[in-house]
Amino acid sequence: METTDHVLIVDDDRDIRELIAAYLEKNGMRTTLAANGRQLRAALDTAVPDLIVLDLMLPGEDGLTLCRELRAGKFRTVPVLMLTARGEEVDRIIGLEMGADDYMPKPFAVRELLARIRAVLRRTRMLPPNIQVTESADMLGFGDWRLDTTARHLLDAAGTMVALSGAEYRLLRVFLDHPQRVLTRDQLLNLTQGRDADQFDRSIDLLVSRLRQRLRDDAREPRYIKTLRSEGYVFSSGVTALGAAP
Numbered sequence: 001m002e003t004t005d006h007v008l009i010v011d012d013d014r015d016i017r018e019l020i021a022a023y024l025e026k027n028g029m030r031t032t033l034a035a036n037g038r039q040l041r042a043a044l045d046t047a048v049p050d051l052i053v054l055d056l057m058l059p060g061e062d063g064l065t066l067c068r069e070l071r072a073g074k075f076r077t078v079p080v081l082m083l084t085a086r087g088e089e090v091d092r093i094i095g096l097e098m099g100a101d102d103y104m105p106k107p108f109a110v111r112e113l114l115a116r117i118r119a120v121l122r123r124t125r126m127l128p129p130n131i132q133v134t135e136s137a138d139m140l141g142f143g144d145w146r147l148d149t150t151a152r153h154l155l156d157a158a159g160t161m162v163a164l165s166g167a168e169y170r171l172l173r174v175f176l177d178h179p180q181r182v183l184t185r186d187q188l189l190n191l192t193q194g195r196d197a198d199q200f201d202r203s204i205d206l207l208v209s210r211l212r213q214r215l216r217d218d219a220r221e222p223r224y225i226k227t228l229r230s231e232g233y234v235f236s237s238g239v240t241a242l243g244a245a246p
Helices: 014-026 037-046 063-072 089-097 110-124 131-135 166-177 185-193 203-215
Strands: 006-010 030-034 051-055 080-084 102-105 139-142 145-148 153-155 161-163 225-228 232-235 240-243
Touching (some): 006 037, 014 030, 014 110, 051 110, 080 110, 102 110, 145 166, 166 203, 166 232, 185 232, 203 225
Parallel strands (some): 006 030, 051 080, 080 102
Antiparallel strands (some): 139 145, 139 240, 145 153, 225 232
8 A cells, every 4th residue: 555655844934834735735745734843843753754844944943953953863864855045055055964855945836846855755765775784784884984874973994083964974875885886976966865966066076075085085096986987986995784883
């Protein structure tokens, strides 16, 4: 039996909440509404949704704070689509780095919002070939590094911690789930952010560059993330499931 997708809508504007809810329900989804962080937590205590639509500009705790809280706790795997009245590039990047899976500026067409929600759900439900291996381990090893998947940070050979942004962590997890496999920029964008690239979108290249810096990986002679001209990137190191974090 096909299950109905459950979307939690968090926005302090009642009209927007109800507009989104009515359209999603008309298209076969179930919705729960919340106006602030307190109501968001209460809703999560009742039922875990398939996706959260989260407004950035909330009174009190804003959407970035709540998104960071979600990504640090037991709801870290629930996809988040962030809404905001501000459309600047920096806001989109900050939202994605805090852990949002996609971003949509207001005003928006509810039809496009539905398409974005479906795309995010589709991408987050894609099972990579060895996802069973990486999902079952709290610690993953590759080269001189270990990734703590609970705390979401890297440990080098000396045990020194290297913090990762939400976007850097998601990209690294995609690489670790697909070692020794060529991934195009479109595939990486879909798997990390649940959206398609446009002609001039270079965000993945910038993110790869930042992740290389975290891994101390020389782009000219990379050990971990290799660039294949006109194809994409490949994570060239083997990956080992190490079990529970210390």
